[in-house]
Amino acid sequence: MRRKDGQGCEDLTLIAYDASADGDDGYFKTETEKIAWLKARGFNVSETRKFNTPDEVIEYRRLVSEKRVNLPFDIDGLVVKDDKTDMEDLRLARPERQIAFKFELEQAVSILKDVEWSESGATYTPIGIIEPVRIAGTTVKRANLCNPAMIRDMKLKIGSAVVVVKRGEIIPKIEGRAVREDGFGPDGAAPDMPLFNEVSGEADSRLLPIEIPAKCESCGSSLVDAGTRLYCPNPACPKRLLHRIVKWVNVLDIREAGKKTLMQLFNKGRIKRIADLYTLEVQELAAFERMGELSAAKLVHNIRAPRSLSLADFIAGFDIEGVGSLTMENITLAGYDSLEKLRAANVEELSGVFLTGEITARSLVDGLRETADDMDAVLKTAMITITSAARRPLAGQSFCFTGELKTMKRGEAGERVKALGGTVNTSV
Numbered sequence: 001m002r003r004k005d006g007q008g009c010e011d012l013t014l015i016a017y018d019a020s021a022d023g024d025d026g027y028f029k030t031e032t033e034k035i036a037w038l039k040a041r042g043f044n045v046s047e048t049r050k051f052n053t054p055d056e057v058i059e060y061r062r063l064v065s066e067k068r069v070n071l072p073f074d075i076d077g078l079v080v081k082d083d084k085t086d087m088e089d090l091r092l093a094r095p096e097r098q099i100a101f102k103f104e105l106e107q108a109v110s111i112l113k114d115v116e117w118s119e120s121g122a123t124y125t126p127i128g129i130i131e132p133v134r135i136a137g138t139t140v141k142r143a144n145l146c147n148p149a150m151i152r153d154m155k156l157k158i159g160s161a162v163v164v165v166k167r168g169e170i171i172p173k174i175e176g177r178a179v180r181e182d183g184f185g186p187d188g189a190a191p192d193m194p195l196f197n198e199v200s201g202e203a204d205s206r207l208l209p210i211e212i213p214a215k216c217e218s219c220g221s222s223l224v225d226a227g228t229r230l231y232c233p234n235p236a237c238p239k240r241l242l243h244r245i246v247k248w249v250n251v252l253d254i255r256e257a258g259k260k261t262l263m264q265l266f267n268k269g270r271i272k273r274i275a276d277l278y279t280l281e282v283q284e285l286a287a288f289e290r291m292g293e294l295s296a297a298k299l300v301h302n303i304r305a306p307r308s309l310s311l312a313d314f315i316a317g318f319d320i321e322g323v324g325s326l327t328m329e330n331i332t333l334a335g336y337d338s339l340e341k342l343r344a345a346n347v348e349e350l351s352g353v354f355l356t357g358e359i360t361a362r363s364l365v366d367g368l369r370e371t372a373d374d375m376d377a378v379l380k381t382a383m384i385t386i387t388s389a390a391r392r393p394l395a396g397q398s399f400c401f402t403g404e405l406k407t408m409k410r411g412e413a414g415e416r417v418k419a420l421g422g423t424v425n426t427s428v
């Protein structure tokens with residue numbers, strides 16, 4: 001529960017769903033056996049039932065969905081499992097012998113009261129502030145509006161009645177305007193009610209237009225409204241630069257470098273780009289508020305730990321809009337497998353790469369130019385090296401393992417392929 005001191009643990013109840021024995025795939029042959037084992041050892045386990053037909057499962061789900069209001073905790077559905085355990089698949093992101101069978105989608109009607117614009121890097125995202133409403137056991141006050149195009153498409157205004165949906169995301173989403181059977185919203189407003197009363201010519205006080213910010217709060221540049229994305233186009237925008245540094249630290253998993261520390265260093269002008277991280281010294285960090293000599297030494301040590309990255313991960317670490325490591329993987333596989341080759345490529349060439357559109361290609365070309373000095377400076381420290389293609393003999397090849405392997409587990413085989421530069425797919 002992210003508590004290192006264990007405080008409050010006495011108030012927690014642990015329910016065990018799963019158990020595994022390291023190195024022995026055949027320990028539990030069935031789920032039933034596994035649950036019984038957990039139970040016999042005193043673990044709390046969730047209620048389980050065995051069924052023989054899909055109809056029985058559907059009927060049971062109906063029963064549970066009726067009973068759940070009386071449960072002492074919130075649940076959003078059932079998990080249906082094959083009784084035969086598959087220890088290997090259990091460790092994958094998407095297990096293949098079990099599936100979530102949720103209850104009806106949770107939604108509620110509320111009123112949009114205000115819109116806040118949350119900033120992440122260069123992007124501004126609208127968040128709707130709504131009249132508090134209960135959905136799936138929690139009180140919801142904020143709901144995602146995604147982008148300016150959504151606001152326009154839904155003809156949303158401050159005061160509109162909206163349908164809020166929660167599908168397991170952290171922030172629920174506004175799905176559209178709520179409409180009654182007569183075509184009017186629960187707020188009494190017609191679906192596309194004008195802001196002005198056409199008869200009296202007066203402004204309707206119940207509905208106000210949503211203002212889309214025009215200027216970047218960090219640098220004052222005019223924001224670009226590209227419909228699906230509102231962003232600050234200034235490559236030197238402080239918000240964007242800080243976001244890049246934080247992203248790099250996350251991609252490299254540099255411990256001790258909290259966002260707060262990075263922000264302080266950034267605001268002081270001590271780090272302006274990624275390469276500046278590598279010039280930090282223990283003494284100056286130790287002089288920092290709340291940072292002891294020991295933490296400072298650890299941080300510097302972690303930053304300077306030599307790391308070797310694939311070209312794809314290296315580029316992805318520079319936080320170029322729309323250019324993640326998967327995109328970069330495709331591009332490097334297409335033959336742009338060195339920084340030199342990438343820099344020499346133009347938008348037309350790159351947008352010819354499988355699954356890479358023109359927008360991404362342009363963003364990459366611009367991003368590579370903007371970050372060129374920073375990238376060179378980082379590489380010059382020699383603490384970061386790009387793994388050469390020569391040490392990746394399987395580069396450009398993709399593998400898919402099915403069934404059982406004789407000498408190792410599928411996951412292990414996948415790791416070894418990746419270490420040699422190949423990619424692993426879960427299906428043909």
Ligand SMILES: [Zn+2]
Nearest residue numbers: 216219232237
């Ligand atoms: Zn800006």
